[in-house]
Amino acid sequence: MSKTILVTGGAGFIGSHLVRLLVNKYIDYKIINLDKLTYAGNLANLKDIENKPNYEFVKGDIVDATFINELFTKYKFDSVIHLAAESHVDKSISNPLEFVMTNVIGTVNLLNAAKVSWVKPTTKNEQLTTNRFYHVSTDEVYGSLGETGLFTESTSYDPHSPYSASKASSDHFVRAYHDTYGLDIVISNCSNNYGSCHFPEKLIPLSIYNIKNNKAIPIYGKGENIRDWLFVEDHARAIDVIFHNAKSGSTYNIGGHNEWTNIDLIRLLCNIMDKKLNRVEGTSAQLITYVKDRAGHDLRYAIDSSKLQNDLAWKPSLQFEEGLEKTVDWYLSNEEWLNNVTSGDYQKYYQEQYVKRF
Ligand code: NAD
Ligand code: TYD
Numbered sequence: 001m002s003k004t005i006l007v008t009g010g011a012g013f014i015g016s017h018l019v020r021l022l023v024n025k026y027i028d029y030k031i032i033n034l035d036k037l038t039y040a041g042n043l044a045n046l047k048d049i050e051n052k053p054n055y056e057f058v059k060g061d062i063v064d065a066t067f068i069n070e071l072f073t074k075y076k077f078d079s080v081i082h083l084a085a086e087s088h089v090d091k092s093i094s095n096p097l098e099f100v101m102t103n104v105i106g107t108v109n110l111l112n113a114a115k116v117s118w119v120k121p122t123t124k125n126e127q128l129t130t131n132r133f134y135h136v137s138t139d140e141v142y143g144s145l146g147e148t149g150l151f152t153e154s155t156s157y158d159p160h161s162p163y164s165a166s167k168a169s170s171d172h173f174v175r176a177y178h179d180t181y182g183l184d185i186v187i188s189n190c191s192n193n194y195g196s197c198h199f200p201e202k203l204i205p206l207s208i209y210n211i212k213n214n215k216a217i218p219i220y221g222k223g224e225n226i227r228d229w230l231f232v233e234d235h236a237r238a239i240d241v242i243f244h245n246a247k248s249g250s251t252y253n254i255g256g257h258n259e260w261t262n263i264d265l266i267r268l269l270c271n272i273m274d275k276k277l278n279r280v281e282g283t284s285a286q287l288i289t290y291v292k293d294r295a296g297h298d299l300r301y302a303i304d305s306s307k308l309q310n311d312l313a314w315k316p317s318l319q320f321e322e323g324l325e326k327t328v329d330w331y332l333s334n335e336e337w338l339n340n341v342t343s344g345d346y347q348k349y350y351q352e353q354y355v356k357r358f
Contacts (some may be wrong), residue, residue: 001054003028006077008062008110009084011035013198014136016045017236018081021056025240030054035084038142044337045197054188062106065113074111078272079132081243082110085263088201089140089163093295106171107135109147110223113179119181133348134243135174135187139228139255140164142189148284150315151189152304153251160296175249178206184248188239191255191303192325196233200342204324208331209286211273223263226269226300230256232322241312245346255303259308263288268321273329 003026010019022031035041037059047056053191062084063126083102086092092099111133118131142151143158177183198205207217238254246252258267259358270284277284308314318326331338339344 001032002028003078004030004032004075006032006034006071006075006080008034008080008082010042010044011037011041011045011057012032012083012087013040013195013234013315014193014235015083016042016197017195017232018083018239019046019050019055021204021233021240023052030056032077034055034060034062034071036340037347038086039344039347040087040199042197042199042337042341044340046339048107051288062109063101064111067118068109068113072117072329073225073299076253077114077117078130079134079243080110081134081136081239082107085167087163088199092161092163092166092200096166097161099166100169101178103163107170108173109171111183113185115177115181119183123277128244131184132243132248133174133177133183133185134239135171135185136239137171137187137189137292139189139191139253139301139303140166140298141168141171142301144303146301148227150302151253151255153307154188154252160226160298170182186248186250186252188248188252188254189303190235190238190240190253191228191230191301193232193235194197194229197332197337198232198327200338203262203265204269204327206329207251207269208273208328209289211270211343212277212332212338215287216289217266217287218289218291219262220291221292223261223266223288224299225297226259226302227262227264227265227303228255229258229260229320230245230254230316231318231326234318237317238308238314241314242308245312246301252308252312253303253305254308255305256320257305258316258320259300259302260320269324270326272325277334279334283352 009015086099114133141157142155157168161164174185178185194204200206200209273284
């Protein structure tokens with residue numbers, strides 16, 4: 001194996017797409033997927049690759065520093081791609097401390113272990129060339145835009161939710177380990193993702209589930225908030241390109257140039273669902289229900305990804321309508337996944353099968 005790479009949070013939504021890409025594309029890399037298997041982690045997302053020789057799953061918590069240090073000693077990772085996080089804004093509003101623990105303390109535990117493993121006295125303040133710490137972050141650290149403008153890599157951080165505040169904090173720690181200890185780091189800040197294996201607490205999968213089951217689609221406030229949506233496999237491709245090519249210490253914004261108000265997005269989704277479920281046009285839209293707005297709800301996110309497009313020749317591969325239809329098709333033909341996730345059964349089965357702590 002030419003490299004041993006630790007991917008954290010690989011059983012989650014984006015992590016599972018990234019792990020699949022890396023395992024299939026780089027057969028000479030060993031990919032170690034470390035995940036606590038919280039409610040958001042589901043090993044069913046990786047069933048197709050779980051027996052590949054260059055893949056291994058380890059169950060564990062990034063908040064447990066002793067465990068993380070032992071893991072680094074055992075596997076001698078060459079690099080880390082860090083995605084493990086608490087990721088849902090609404091949950092962060094009701095339980096901010098959990099977000100501090102995983103997103104901030106967990107990240108610092110990984111940084112410490114990487115520093116101890118990779119930064120020797122002789123390499124202090126120099127760039128390491130073979131060991132990279134890649135932090136996968138969010139555009140939400142930049143705060144909220146008005147009606148115009150885009151987030152660039154030099155936009156000041158201005159997080160508003162406990163989730164975005166915890167991600168901003170972890171980004172700052174990652175940069176501090178570069179500036180202070182010379183750790184080779186890269187950060188990417190991506191817009192909202194959509195696609196298969198997305199936990200149905202987030203807008204798109206929740207709405208697909210509710211439409212399918214004739215339940216109300218909750219729209220916060222007036223539905224006028226804007227998000228910039230990117231197909232999850234395009235995000236995984238961007239991480240691959242950035243991980244392998246970015247300069248140490250650099251930051252890349254990743255986005256789809258694809259802004260939608262929540263209500264327009266849900267209307268489009270309702271039309272697609274009506275067609276797929278052979279319902280009369282307009283049936284699903286009757287489920288739209290305006291509910292109390294989220295506290296501190298950011299109005300608009302929109303990413304300028306021209307640095308990534310120009311430097312590293314990445315671009316989104318799908319038009320939104322095409323990607324959304326593909327996503328709907330996946331959810332409708334993976335009923336078992338959706339039922340297991342909504343009933344909680346996935347955790348019983350997979351956690352028992354894979355509990356592994358060396
Ligand atoms: P997710 O919630 O689907 O998955 C998170 C994964 O992390 C889960 O598998 C979970 O079990 C694991 N995890 C949580 N706490 C852990 C802990 N203490 N130790 C080990 N593992 C733990 O999240 P996602 O949507 O796939 O997001 C992945 C990363 O990408 C996050 O860092 C998130 O901030 C970032 N991000 C997400 C989006 C998006 O639209 N979803 C956009 C930009 C950036
Ligand atoms: P979400 O998928 O939670 O992602 P984020 O908050 O990280 O952008 O929400 C996307 C948008 O949809 C956001 O403006 C909040 C809104 N929303 C609803 O209107 N109803 C819902 O039930 C959810 C989960 C989100």
